[in-house]
Amino acid sequence: MTEPVIVGVDGSGRSLRALMWATHEAALHNAALRVVHVLPTWEHDIPFHPPGMWLSVRDHGVDILTEAATIAKESRPGLDVSAELMVGHPAAVFVDLSKQASAVVLGARGEGGLSNVLLGSVSLQVSGHAEAPVVVVGYVSGGNDRILVGTDGSESSSAALAYAFEEASLRRAALHVLRAWGLPTPPDDSTVPDPEQIAEDYRQECERGLAVLRARYPDINVQVELVRSRPSDALIRASGRADLAVVGSRGKGGFHGLAVGSVSHALLQDASCPVAVIRSKSPGKA
Ligand SMILES: Nc1ncnc2c1ncn2[C@@H]1O[C@H](COP(=O)(O)OP(=O)(O)O)[C@@H](O)[C@H]1O
Ligand SMILES: [Mg+2]
The missing domain is CATH 3.40.50.620 (HUPs)
Structure with missing residues (x-):
């Protein structure tokens, strides 16, 4: 039940x-x-x-x-x-x-x-x-038939992906998986990393995190988007085209004294659609 x-x-x-x-x-x-x-x-x-x-x-x-x-x-x-x-x-x-x-x-x-x-x-x-x-x-849009999920490869964002696939399946909606990224600061003596290579690495990491869910929900139309931008900006912008935005409560970085990470907090403040915040189930983890 x-x-x-x-x-x-x-x-x-x-x-x-x-x-x-x-x-x-x-x-x-x-x-x-x-x-x-x-x-x-x-x-x-x-x-x-x-x-x-x-x-x-x-x-x-x-x-x-x-x-x-x-x-x-x-x-x-x-x-x-x-x-x-x-x-x-x-x-x-x-x-x-x-x-x-x-x-x-x-x-x-x-x-x-x-x-x-x-x-x-x-x-x-x-x-x-x-x-x-x-x-x-906060705001209810509706009619976009699309669910947005932000992923950074963290444990709570995996939980967010699982919830987003389930919701998309129940609502017969498309799924927009968004991974925002920025260039890491290179150590002084190294060469500047190639942005295209970095984006490709992130895409592959993202696809690895999706493989099991894609197989479980073969009917869902999944769009994976890599965006070179601040994650909160990219997600808030994309929320304008979604009926629901899904994020983990915490991510990979940040100050772990906070219960909700800065990206999730920004989305809760400014999204144009309802926001689902998912905590990872693992005890002691975000
Ligand atoms: N680079 C990113 N791209 C897409 N989504 C992200 C990104 N960073 C964080 N998120 C989303 O926001 C959630 C919370 O992460 P965040 O607020 O950054 O917490 P922390 O401060 O612990 O890193 C993540 O679980 C993920 O769903
Ligand atoms: Mg983070």
Whole structure:
């Protein structure tokens, strides 16, 4: 039995887009949809809140959930939809729920935070720590029939490739595999590397990473593109022609104190389509 798709709703417009995306995803995977609203606990709890305040906050949460569950059921009659009100730190709650989910779907930005910040802190934190794929829905394009996946040969990007092939197969979409590259800085005494040779080496590395998946999904139309550019720029540009962009949570380089690498972070901020962030399953690895 496929594990449920979990969607976080907070009553904001972006979370309704996430709801619609999650409803479609659950139907595609033949999975149940769990609609979740989290009532946040405050770190510095207010000791004397006015009588009835907690009840009114809870009632508001119930209203948000009821509306969301009704929308989901109406758009997909027959889909198994449940709604749950939870209390805690929203990011921690979704990370916990991800242990029994086929995906966690969140809006790019919720009710809280600064209005000029597009990516909410909950979405960012969950993307870095969840055990299931996390799909952050900001803009929904649709109709491109193409899924984009960024690969750098890292362990999480292999997990991203596997997820991207599965999604492309379910959605009958084409797959755009993008590998951005730059010239390595040559040591002082060496000759300048030949860019064409480097691109060819990257292409071969990329093809080696795709061989098993190509064989498993022979019907998918796969386009492999090597781009000499900053990876975040190339992926953000390509996201304009995709219905979903898939990346690993971490890559080959970077500062490993961060849960989400800089390329994934940039894409979460600026992609023109929903972004799926995938963590590698290997314990202790990115
Ligand atoms: N050069 C690249 N070309 C295409 N995709 C990339 C590239 N670098 C990173 N990515 C994508 O972004 C994900 C996260 O990598 P990144 O943000 O660079 O993390 P890190 O900082 O750990 O290297 C990778 O798993 C991959 O999906
Ligand atoms: Mg990197």
